[in-house]
Amino acid sequence: AQSVSQHNHHVILSEAASLELGCNYSYGGTVNLFWYVQYPGQHLQLLLKYFSGDPLVKGIKGFEAEFIKSKFSFNLRKPSVQWSDTAEYFCAVKHGGATNKLIFGTGTLLAVQP
Amino acid sequence: ETGVTQSPTHLIKTRGQQVTLRCSSQSGHNTVSWYQQALGQGPQFIFQYYREEENGRGNFPPRFSGLQFPNYSSELNVNALELDDSALYLCASTVDYQETQYFGPGTRLLVL
Numbered sequence: 211a212q213s214v215s216q217h218n219h220h221v222i223l224s225e226a227a228s229l230e231l232g233c234n235y236s237y238g239g240t241v242n243l244f245w246y247v248q249y250p251g252q253h254l255q256l257l258l259k260y261f262s263g264d265p266l267v268k269g270i271k272g273f274e275a276e277f278i279k280s281k282f283s284f285n286l287r288k289p290s291v292q293w294s295d296t297a298e299y300f301c302a303v304k305h306g307g308a309t310n311k312l313i314f315g316t317g318t319l320l321a322v323q324p
Numbered sequence: 325e326t327g328v329t330q331s332p333t334h335l336i337k338t339r340g341q342q343v344t345l346r347c348s349s350q351s352g353h354n355t356v357s358w359y360q361q362a363l364g365q366g367p368q369f370i371f372q373y374y375r376e377e378e379n380g381r382g383n384f385p386p387r388f389s390g391l392q393f394p395n396y397s398s399e400l401n402v403n404a405l406e407l408d409d410s411a412l413y414l415c416a417s418t419v420d421y422q423e424t425q426y427f428g429p430g431t432r433l434l435v436l
Contacts, residue, residue, distance in 0.1 A: 312359075
């Protein structure tokens with residue numbers, strides 16, 4: 211079955227530390243890739259997305275992600291985190307076709323200590 | 325804000341009851357998807373409605389059903405509630421199959 215794996219369930223960082231959250235998916239066909247963020251008490255928000263082209267994509271709030279097709283990975287990075295980045299982060303995959311079905315990973319809870 | 329609203333915000337039901345959750349999408353968003361997010365898990369796709377017809381379904385039993393209306397609102401109905409149905413239910417809308425889906429704040433359902 212198609213799946214998305216997020217290897218880090220909980221991450222604790224100090225402010226200004228660098229962040230990398232892993233995401234791997236299991237599907238060999240064309241995929242669209244997303245990172246969503248859920249701040250405490252807020253909606254799921256789109257952080258960034260990859261559909262085609264440059265495998266290094268930039269999103270909001272200084273986040274970026276790199277699509278490595280050979281590794282089925284789409285890792286999220288930020289060079290210097292802030293306390294306000296404390297949130298839950300979800301990686302998601304959408305397959306091609308007439309559907310908006312997103313397959314989500316289990317999420318990574320990031321706590322940034324001031 | 326995403327322009328997608330859901331009601332109610334919280335709901336408590338007992339096992340065996342039926343529940344209806346509502347979602348109001350942005351004007352023009354003709355595609356709505358519903359997701360179930362259990363505690364500690366990522367959202368799981370329940371089904372999708374496109375122009376008022378179901379056209380995609382995840383691994384959920386038939387007691388999960390839905391409706392989409394011409395005014396860009398939609399409903400998720402769950403019959404014969406089970407304890408495991410306790411979760412956050414999210415709707416997400418977009419235009420056709422565009423890349424970005426906009427999520428609502430969710431309805432938290434507790435089944436006792």
